[in-house]
Amino acid sequence: MKLGKVLSIFLAAILILSVLPTAFAENEAKTIEVPQIGMTLRIPDAFQNTQGLLSPGGGYEIDDGIFYTEFVYYALSEEEYLDLANRFENDEFTDEDIERLGACVCYPLFLIGIDNSRDFSAINEFFDGEFNPEYAKEVYSENGFSYYCYVDEAQNDAFIGSQEEPYASEYKAVTEAIDELISKSDFYEPVSLYADIIGKTISFETTDTEGNPVTSKDLFGSNKVTMINIWASWCGPCVRELPELQAISERLQEKGCGLIGLLYDGNDLEALETGKQIMADNGVTYPVILPPENVDSLFPMEAYPTTYFVDSEGKILSEPIVGAYVDKYEAAVDALLAE
Numbered sequence: 001m002k003l004g005k006v007l008s009i010f011l012a013a014i015l016i017l018s019v020l021p022t023a024f025a026e027n028e029a030k031t032i033e034v035p036q037i038g039m040t041l042r043i044p045d046a047f048q049n050t051q052g053l054l055s056p057g058g059g060y061e062i063d064d065g066i067f068y069t070e071f072v073y074y075a076l077s078e079e080e081y082l083d084l085a086n087r088f089e090n091d092e093f094t095d096e097d098i099e100r101l102g103a104c105v106c107y108p109l110f111l112i113g114i115d116n117s118r119d120f121s122a123i124n125e126f127f128d129g130e131f132n133p134e135y136a137k138e139v140y141s142e143n144g145f146s147y148y149c150y151v152d153e154a155q156n157d158a159f160i161g162s163q164e165e166p167y168a169s170e171y172k173a174v175t176e177a178i179d180e181l182i183s184k185s186d187f188y189e190p191v192s193l194y195a196d197i198i199g200k201t202i203s204f205e206t207t208d209t210e211g212n213p214v215t216s217k218d219l220f221g222s223n224k225v226t227m228i229n230i231w232a233s234w235c236g237p238c239v240r241e242l243p244e245l246q247a248i249s250e251r252l253q254e255k256g257c258g259l260i261g262l263l264y265d266g267n268d269l270e271a272l273e274t275g276k277q278i279m280a281d282n283g284v285t286y287p288v289i290l291p292p293e294n295v296d297s298l299f300p301m302e303a304y305p306t307t308y309f310v311d312s313e314g315k316i317l318s319e320p321i322v323g324a325y326v327d328k329y330e331a332a333v334d335a336l337l338a339e
Contacts, residue, residue: 061322219258227332240324309336
């Protein structure tokens with residue numbers, strides 16, 4: 001999996017979600033806790049209230065035993081950023097927009113963890129050798145788990161030299177505060193958000209998008225395995241995978257399995273209408289339900305989409321697939337059927 005591909009995925013997600021650095025300012029403790037990747041980050045002042053847009057991204061396991069997050073900086077005002085985000089979401093991006101974005105975005109640092117007593121060479125192998133090992137610094141190592149801070153100094157210097165003020169100066173200040181971020185933050189072995197859910201049996205009552213009452217027993221009872229795809233009307237990656245999910249649902253039926261969607265923002269009337277139109281536009285015919293009252297305790301989540309797998313009694317069979325990975329869904333069902 002190429003580094004460029006990974007970064008383009010995160011970039012698309014950040015643009016669509018409009019994640020802004022005000023999240024730092026709203027957190028009086030200036031702390032970001034991400035136990036599922038083994039980090040409690042304490043944010044330096046230089047990272048706060050920048051005129052350009054600085055946001056954390058990633059924050060989950062990107063491969064077996066490899067945990068990833070990064071900070072992304074846009075040398076853009078909030079107004080310019082939101083204009084690009086809207087154009088991206090509405091499929092109005094032009095070649096000029098792409099060129100502009102490429103010139104104003106940079107990643108001051110990456111934080112990458114790895115288990116099984118592997119070192120940075122294994123990380124670099126995963127990224128097809130696109131990291132320069134001389135820029136990687138080990139910041140934590142215990143019980144066979146290590147964390148590395150990767151700062152591409154040459155890339156950062158080049159970016160500073162290419163930007164106008166105030167962006168050049170504040171980006172330089174951010175890079176100079178990286179050591180402070182690392183020294184004040186805590187790194188530890190990741191704690192899975194889903195560690196205690198495998199084997200848990202879920203039960204609920206709700207309605208489908210047309211207001212018809214449904215129960216978990218109705219949805220799961222006749223299927224060997226049911227795939228539950230949790231999505232939102234504003235989530236671009238969620239929407240883009242819907243046509244493929246429709247095709248998967250038809251193939252699952254032949255295996256005695258099923259697929260249902262859960263429109264996470266469907267309890268909002270405007271979002272529900274948007275979601276229904278999106279479903280119609282993408283030919284979705286499989287059942288799509290609204291969130292049960294206790295949706296967050298039933299289905300812990302860290303990103304959209306998230307896909308769970310349950311048996312006919314509603315027992316959760318595995319950790320969910322986090323992200324729009326349509327190539328993994330059927331393989332997961334087949335593996336569960338084989339078990």
